[in-house]
Amino acid sequence: xxxxxxxxxxxxxxxxxxxxxxxxxxxxxxxxxxxxxxxxxxxxxxxxxxxxxxxxxxxxxxxxxxxxxxxxxxxxxxxxxxxxxxxxxxxxxxxxxxxxxxxxxxxxxxxxxxxxxxxxxxxxxxxxxxxxxxxxxxxxxxxxxxxxxxxxxxxxxxxxxxxxxxxxxxxxxxxxxxxxxxxxxxxxxxxxxxxxxxxxxxxxxxxxxxxxxxxxxxxxxxxxxxxxxxxxxxxxxxxxxxxxxxxxxxxxxxxxxxxxxxxxxxxxxxxxxxxxxxxxxxxxxxxxxx
Numbered sequence: 001x002x003x004x005x006x007x008x009x010x011x012x013x014x015x016x017x018x019x020x021x022x023x024x025x026x027x028x029x030x031x032x033x034x035x036x037x038x039x040x041x042x043x044x045x046x047x048x049x050x051x052x053x054x055x056x057x058x059x060x061x062x063x064x065x066x067x068x069x070x071x072x073x074x075x076x077x078x079x080x081x082x083x084x085x086x087x088x089x090x091x092x093x094x095x096x097x098x099x100x101x102x103x104x105x106x107x108x109x110x111x112x113x114x115x116x117x118x119x120x121x122x123x124x125x126x127x128x129x130x131x132x133x134x135x136x137x138x139x140x141x142x143x144x145x146x147x148x149x150x151x152x153x154x155x156x157x158x159x160x161x162x163x164x165x166x167x168x169x170x171x172x173x174x175x176x177x178x179x180x181x182x183x184x185x186x187x188x189x190x191x192x193x194x195x196x197x198x199x200x201x202x203x204x205x206x207x208x209x210x211x212x213x214x215x216x217x218x219x220x221x222x223x224x225x226x227x228x229x230x231x232x233x234x235x236x237x238x239x240x241x242x243x244x245x246x247x248x249x250x251x252x253x254x255x256x257x258x259x260x261x262x263x264x265x266x267x268x269x270x271x272x273x274x275x276x277x278x279x280x281x282x283x284x285x286x287x288x289x290x
Contacts, residue, residue, distance in 0.1 A: 115269075159199055
């Protein structure tokens, strides 16, 4: 087994992480991992690297964030950018780094660690289980429920197609889910592969697309339901197969019916204390997911 040295990756070396994770996830130039997930480039991330002869061959990232719920605010750990160089796989490097990361989380006294990933068998070894509730629906289903005739064509307003201060304000004032602060504007506004649409009156917005994992999917939305429906109608004209994900409650509020919804797990989560259960419905931003 190739022995690795575990150390934090300096902020100045983040491009090495971008190259490592981009190759591991199958990105092709000129696109890269940081294009889709600029949050992992931000200064508040703890970057744990595995080095073989001074070369970065494995990585796990941690963000300590605040999670808002009906009972208050608590610190949680978001884990992402988990990758190992293809020539060093199968040697337990990711396992070593995950153990190191979770030791840091436990030492910080955090009850929850949260991540997104398809390798459920790997993450289950560390206590992660599919947790929470996400609803998915085809956007066309909304307009089969009788909303189509209410949508002007063309729209009365020309939507803005960029990240705006009003969208940032909506993130900052959310009462449930990951707490956003003004410092998050730096990476939220640098979502190169996310398409934003927003209306000023009534204020509403949607975010759709993001790299390889959210193609054709609206994964963030907010504001007045009537405005969101107008924007979803425009998304549907761009892609007749487009979908939307969110909490069941929020999709029902937009006018989807229960029989339109496919219910899925929201994320993989690990509780430091097995007696603590996840018993609340909220949305954890897909923008910070990996």
